Amino acid sequence: MDGNGRWAVQRGLARVDGHRKGADAVRETIAGAIACEVRYLTLYAFSTENWKRPRSEIEVLMSLMVRHVHTEMDALVEQNVRVTFIGDRAKLPPEVLEGMAMMEEKTSANKGLRVIVGLNYSGRSELAWTFRQLLEDAEAGRIDASQVDETALSQRLMTAGVPDPDLVIRTGGEHRISNFLLWQIAYSELYFTSVLWPDFTRQDFQDAIAAYNCRRRRFGGIDA
Ligand code: IPE
Ligand code: MG
8 A cells, every 4th residue: 555645745735644545545446446356455554664754644543543433343243354454563553453443343254355464564474473373383393393394384474364465556656566565465466556645545456456356377388
């Protein structure tokens, strides 16, 4: 979800106004995902690198997370959406952790779209965490080094139980991954759009899905 700052600066607004407007794009994307019968949607909201931003911007981002838990809850329950989070919770402020716990609890029984929000998440930190889980399991005798394979690793990721993404969409015109789901996107299709995140609509989401539907995926094999 990239381009909030540029969206605001283009309008003579403060960067944080772009983050505020970004909530509309989240709502639009969730609606688009439901319309396209997408089962899993992962939103990269705050990376482990985003702590490098000015403190004032981080504070607004964190307070927006808390506010949206409250403003969006009813609509998400109504839409049968289940929300969970990935990332290192240790450094997050207590009010954000409370909001996350409330969101996870209140949507836990929902069986429709699964939304996974990356908060203080990065692919590399997730992998380091996963390797620690593996080592702890080995030390406790739950796994032997000879059993460490791709399945054993996948089962210990923060996304355990969630299928690898079919499609990664990056808004904002940059052509990079920026530490997003590094293990999981090994064979994902990548879609880059110059639309800035606050302008992203359900139609833009549906356009990305339409582009995906024209791709031929071979997973290293050859066409049948
Ligand atoms: C993405 O928009 C939002 C977050 C990372 C939280 P940016 O804030 O990165 O916007 P640009 O890239 O500066 O336009
Ligand atoms: Mg950016």
